[in-house]
Amino acid sequence: MRRPCLTAIAIVAALGAAAPEAASGPLVERPIVIAHRGASGYLPEHTVEAYRLGIRQGADFIEPDLFLTRDRRLVALHDDTLNATTNIVEVAAEKGWTDRARIVGGVPRYYVFDFDLDEIRQLTARSRGTAGYSRPGNGFYDGSEPFKVATFTEVLEIAHQHYRETGQLVGVYPELKFTQALGPAGGIAYLTAMADALLAELSDPRWEGLFDRREAVFIQSFIPAALQYLRPKTKLPLVALTFTLPDGTGFPPVPTCPATLEAAQALRAFADGIGVNAPAATEACIRTAQEAGLLVHVYTLTDDPEAYRLFFGRGVDGVFSNHPDVGVRVRDELFPVPEPAAAALFGVALLALGAARRASA
Numbered sequence: 071m072r073r074p075c076l077t078a079i080a081i082v083a084a085l086g087a088a089a090p091e092a093a094s095g096p097l098v099e100r101p102i103v104i105a106h107r108g109a110s111g112y113l114p115e116h117t118v119e120a121y122r123l124g125i126r127q128g129a130d131f132i133e134p135d136l137f138l139t140r141d142r143r144l145v146a147l148h149d150d151t152l153n154a155t156t157n158i159v160e161v162a163a164e165k166g167w168t169d170r171a172r173i174v175g176g177v178p179r180y181y182v183f184d185f186d187l188d189e190i191r192q193l194t195a196r197s198r199g200t201a202g203y204s205r206p207g208n209g210f211y212d213g214s215e216p217f218k219v220a221t222f223t224e225v226l227e228i229a230h231q232h233y234r235e236t237g238q239l240v241g242v243y244p245e246l247k248f249t250q251a252l253g254p255a256g257g258i259a260y261l262t263a264m265a266d267a268l269l270a271e272l273s274d275p276r277w278e279g280l281f282d283r284r285e286a287v288f289i290q291s292f293i294p295a296a297l298q299y300l301r302p303k304t305k306l307p308l309v310a311l312t313f314t315l316p317d318g319t320g321f322p323p324v325p326t327c328p329a330t331l332e333a334a335q336a337l338r339a340f341a342d343g344i345g346v347n348a349p350a351a352t353e354a355c356i357r358t359a360q361e362a363g364l365l366v367h368v369y370t371l372t373d374d375p376e377a378y379r380l381f382f383g384r385g386v387d388g389v390f391s392n393h394p395d396v397g398v399r400v401r402d403e404l405f406p407v408p409e410p411a412a413a414a415l416f417g418v419a420l421l422a423l424g425a426a427r428r429a430s431a
Contacts, residue, residue: 082166095385097365100405102388103397104243105129107148111392112210115155116146117217121228123210125240130388131288133243134225138264143187144222150249152180156193156219165192172251181251187221195219196209202372202392218309222271229286230277239286244268245311258398261296270302282287282306290345292324298340309367314350315387326354334362343387345369348377353384360385367379375400 108120109127121132134146135387152158158180162168170185181319182190195217197204206213220243229240249257268289272281281287290309291297297308313324320326327350328334337344342364346355351368359366369390371377378400381389390399 087245095360097360097363098387099408101382101386101401102130102367102392103128103389103394103401104131104133104367105394106133106390106392107135107146108132109392109394110197110203111372112204112208112216114195114204114211115148115415116220117195118220118224118228119211119215119217119263121220121225124233124394125228128398129240129391129394131241131243132225133228133245133390134220134222135245135247136222136249136268137182138248138260138267139187139190139303140183141186142263142267143184143245144264144267145187145190146220146225147182148223148247150181150183150194150247150251152182154198156190160191161193164267174251179251182248183249190219193219194222202370210335220355222268223363226271226277226281230280233280241288242281243288243290243309245291247294248291248296249268255283258295260292261291262299265296265300265303269300272306283319288343294340296326301340307365309343309345309365310337310341311345311369312350313347313409316349327351328358328362328364329355331358331361334359334364337367338362338364343367348381351384351386356384356386360387371397379404 105121105124105127107115108117109123109129110120113120113123116134124132135148136144137147137150139145147155149155158361159178160181162171167180168178171180173179198206204210225242229242230242232238246261246268248261252260273288284305284307287306288309289300289304289306290311292311292313294310297310300308310325312327314320314326325333325337327344327346329336339365344359344368346369348368348371351366356366365387367388367390368381368386371381371389371391371394373393378389378397382401382404389397
């Protein structure tokens with residue numbers, strides 16, 4: 071089973087953190103492939119089965135979006151409501167939970183933070199079924215399977231177990247999600263509580279220090295305040311997610327893809343990398359971010375091999391993929407797995423480069 075030289079990747083990331091002077095081109099030898107919500111193009115997103123499939127397909131990282139339940143447990147969900155990816159509407163009617171719905175735009179919405187974990191675990195997880203995401207009957211599932219919403223603990227267990235059984239590291243790439251339903255102040259308080267819960271879970275002794283390693287974790291968020299809160303609390307690499315609309319405008323309070331070196335350096339003050347939506351990931355954006363020492367990861371690619379070739383050709387450091395097998399196949403065609411001797415020499419060269427940069431700094 072192929073695996074990139076993650077030690078080398080970690081060294082490069084550390085060099086970026088230690089040496090903020092201008093860099094040129096990609097900051098890693100081989101770009102990483104991140105299983106976006108697991109292998110969500112094949113199985114319902116954020117389920118144990120989707121994460122395991124992502125690993126089997128060769129992903130370097132698995133990505134859980136996170137929210138806190140009412141009883142303060144971290145669960146893997148993209149939306150702050152349960153409507154789109156579970157059968158909450160049917161179950162709420164059966165169990166008398168309809169009074170918990172919040173009416174938004176005339177539609178009853180069931181928010182994650184209004185339910186305890188044991189209640190959410192009674193739901194069946196399902197795909198949102200939109201373009202790029204799985205649909206029943208696709209050869210991977212038929213829609214009758216009792217998928218469940220995964221906890222963050224389960225996601226870590228999957229990665230930890232894989233490492234224990236194979237010696238191969240598949241990292242985790244959690245995103246701290248934001249909800250507008252609690253208002254600005256309440257939303258930030260919820261976000262910081264989630265950040266604290268995340269760090270506590272990552273450092274749990276049961277993981278034997280695996281998720282204390284810089285090469286094993288990226289923490290991401292669209293909200294700069296979350297990363298600024300985390301920066302003095304952890305040495306793990308932080309990624310500022312950015313979003314730019316096709317007309318060039320951003321989506322406040324999210325910073326857009328940096329157009330100037332000064333904008334990139336402002337992000338570099340609290341982040342080690344940026345996640346850029348594909349339409350905004352121009353060559354200029356990528357180059358500017360990398361010149362500031364920021365890793366660049368692009369989201370979200372699906373099953374079109376040409377899209378991967380495009381962004382790998384632009385020099386990105388990684389891609390989020392709903393179809394990890396497609397991304398891995400194209401990446402490995404363009405960036406063959408280095409021979410062990412070559413990888414060792416590359417690592418030695420990076421260490422020497424790091425020493426030289428530190429000396430010059």
